[in-house]
Amino acid sequence: MKRGRSSRPLLSAGTITAAVALLAGMNLANAQAPAPAPPLSGAGSFPLSFIVPGTNTSLHVGGFVQFDARYQMSSFGGSTSPGADYNIYPGAVALEGNGVGTAAGHSLHGTLYMTAQSSRVQLETRTPSAYGEVKTFIEFDFSGSASASGTAGLTNTSTGATQEPSNFLDLPRLKQAYGTLGPFAIGQFSSNYADLAAWPDGIFGAAAAGIPDGPGTAFVPQVRYTYLLPQGISVSGSAEYNDTGGYIGTSNGASPLAGGAPGVPAGQAPSFNDYNAPGVGGKFPAFTATAQVQQPWGHAAFHVVAANTYLRNMGGVLGGALGAAGAGSTPPAGFPPGGHIERWGFQTALTGHINTIGRDKITFNAEYGQGADSYAWDMQNLGLQTIEDLVCSLNGPTTATSQAIACSQARNVGGNLQYVHFWNDQWRSAVDVGYATISRPNAAATWIATTPSNAGVSNVLTDLERRHVTAFAYTGWTPVAGVQFGLEYEWWLRQVWSGAHGNANQISFQSLFAF
DSSP: OOOOSOOOOOOOTTTTOOHHEEEEHHOOOOTTOOOOOOOOOTTTTTTTTTEEETSSOOEEEEEEEEEEEEEEOOTTTTTTOTTTOOSSGGBBOOOBBBBSSGGGGGGOOEEEEOOOTOEEEEEEEEEETTOOOOOEEEEEEEEEOSSSSHHHHOOOOOOOGGGGGTTTEEEEEEEEEEETTTTEEEEEOOOOOOOOGSOOSSSSSGGGGGGGGGGGSSSEEEEEEEEEEETTEEEEEEOOOOOOOOOOOOOOOGGGGSOOOOOOOOOOOOOOOTTTTTEEEEEEEEEEEEEEEEEEEEEEEEEEEEEEEEEESSSTOOOHHHHHHTTTTSSOOOSSSSOEEEEEEEEEEEEEEESSSSOOOEEEEEOOOEEEEOOGGEEEEGGGGSSSSSSSESSSOSSSSSOOOOEOOOOOEEEEEEEEEEEESSEEEEEEEEEEEEOOOOGGTTTTOOGGGGSSSSOGGSEEEEEEEEEEEEEEEEETTTEEEEEEEEEEEEEESSSSSSEEEOOOOOEEEOO
């Protein structure tokens, strides 16, 4: 499975947040925008732009310098590496309990991290034409990985050596690149399913539980069409890069083919998909649709997406029980080399904000779906490269010559709520809470957790997310236009289907200087 949008990537400090968008005036694709008024002499057709000499193109060069520092009071993912600590999201919290014992990460307290990698450079042009204004936008930051493959290269995040203080590996990374003409927008930019205006205001708001569209899905290659209606209503549809995949499980041990006693896993290591694993991916684009209304009271949007997951046995390269059983086991499994399994998943979301007193507001996100995991951040456990979209096991009907493979998709439901209060024109504070729960897929119904009686058995239930809870508190200060400072406390709670659980908390500081 290949990932491009954070893939539904690991979250980095460079992820778009409401605070960043507010400061930088993030200009996402806005097809069918009304034509601007004629520019002043020498000035461009939109704010802070100028006419390129000898052309009728308006150009803006901008961006911001971003500095992030955080103090982790408990290490994420049990990592001993400050670089790996950079990957922050609900599924990265270190676990303790059934199936995992005591997490080493919980003995590592007081990790400090600083970086300026998320600073960005932006170029925007607008040119009149017979078909309306032509707009282009391109944006880079410096969180690129030295590796062109693997998690760091394909998820638009950076890990390992790229996090070293020397910064000599802080490579430029493409975040957005798109063009618009009339109602069409084509390129890589914010997913049509995402509602950035409803994301929590703060530093790591996109990593909160209950956010429908994960940070990785924020920027995705796509073709979008937008239609504007009266009364502030718009509808849009897109065909987006299908950044999906599956968690490939193991045998349930209930049949002779698994080599274990009934109800006890066979002890084979579960096979995870990863972003480069052959045979896992999507045959079709993800299809999204959004209907939105903008009013003086705020805005609301309804989103729906359908995405395809395709699994093909490439002759044992899947590894684990499925690959081995399909490539010459005796008796052979019902998923032989060349066999394939295909599922469609969906996600829905209701998002928006409500203006309250003065400049105060409430933001809300609610999500429900099954499969289409790229659009449900809580279904991802990218630290182990496991995705709860397609969960499979060799627990189908067994005959003397074959055993069928069974696959299913988890259901998820979640929500996020934040209140933002403006003390004055310079100071604001926000409190955010999030919750999400993920079902146990039918294909994993017979899997059991590791216990003292079967201590040597592989425990795939530790890799199936069950519940996430988050609580953030943020304060931001904007002393002058284009400059912003923020301080945030973040708390995560994670539980998996083995019963193991863990929590983590940290304090984050961020400064932004726009230019």
